[in-house]
Amino acid sequence: MVHAAEHAIEETTTGLNHRKMLMWIFLGSDCMFFAALVATYMVYRGQSLNGPYPIDIISVPITTISTFVLLCSSFAMVQALAATNRDDQRGIRIWLLVTAILGATFIGFQIFEFNAFKNEGLTLGTNLFGATFFTLTGFHGAHVTIGIVWLLGMFVVAMKGRLGPASSLDVELLGLYWHFVDIVWIIIFTLLYLIAGFDAGPAALPGG
């Protein structure tokens, strides 16, 4: 009977799980959200009329380290899912906690960076660089923060011993969100730091 009830819930017209499909559609639409912010950054790249400019304050080495931290957290996340699938209770707890800590470390780097920028004179309202930079990286940081809260919530459930192969999908959906945040950072890191991180002042604009 129990099996029949579970089966009825799982059965869908496409044969695919609705929650997982919802997550993928959400991630697909979130791509558009970040595309708009990234495109806005690119539009206003090099258009700031006053400093500080990226080359004055961007630290590529420090952000490369925080990028490594986020990549490590993605690795920890897949280990948490693998531990869930093999019902390794200790593994689930450790890897979920490691993922959350690495995510929090990334946010720590970002808070440090934002603070350093503020002390150097760059805020949201300083120039077009500040406005577009903080909006884009800030929204990414908000995504990471939501992921950390989700991870910690999942960790609490794990501590109660309620995670196992039956809850594989719960952990997998969390993992999909977490990895998505990672790939968005791959794009932001390449564009804002590796490519645009050395931009100096504005090119002289014709007539204005």
Add this chain to the structure above:
Amino acid sequence: MSSSHQPEQGHHPTFMQYVLVAAILFIITIIEFFAIFPNPDLIGAAKIPVLAILSAIKFAIVIMFYMHLKFDHRMFTMFFLAGLALAFIVGIAVLSMLTALDGSPRAFASANAVPYVESDHEVEHAEPTIVPVPTVPPPVTTPTEPVAPDAIATIVPEPSGGSGAAVSIEIGTEGDALKFSEAALSAASGSSVTVTFNNGSAVNQHNWVLVQDGTKDAVATDGTAAGPAAAWIKPGDERVVASSKLLNPGDSEAVTFTAPTAGTYQFVCTFPGHNFTMFGDFTIN
């Protein structure tokens, strides 16, 4: 039955495969870092395509292995790629719209600006015989008789007191910001005023235009319509008391005029768009 619909079960990569994926991601990131640091021009013009391809590889590896799309049902891949494709379209649309396709939105806006016509100016166009009265402050402190509306144009160059003293004023810009270095200037009515305007901006052209109180935006709007050939000032604009040429970055010019009737006036840069931030009050005592 349900197992046939759950192809993702049991097809996840092994621990060692995950380690391999992580190692590849690390190595690519290290390559990216040393491609641009400490010398960002190390690989020259290839920089952007190389970095774009490397990060696209990382992106693909994460969604294929960490997010299991390689092992999962194709429909999930379709949903995500559809979103990704739309994201590219959003990006291209935003870039096209805001860069006006030539990469220089401000220059494009300057060249194509359509002057904003306020409602009271529409009345002026419809009824050319009615001359709207610019808001000139009444000369309360001087014993001259009230100024008739149609005499406004003539009060400007006339010294009312004739004190004749020479006043020298210096004004610049706040670096590259669209702002004058002074927010307020003053002089005695009838004195010979020399305003030396130094365009301290490294990038922008500016001018210094003294206009009747409250007319700075209207003068600038008409100046925009007059175009760059007229130095962004409508020829024969009656609201203009005195003006400099359109100065290139770093240039300066001394403008000499006789201070008009006592009251408040405004000075402004009429280069399109600058009038919203680049202005100040000129008080004639």
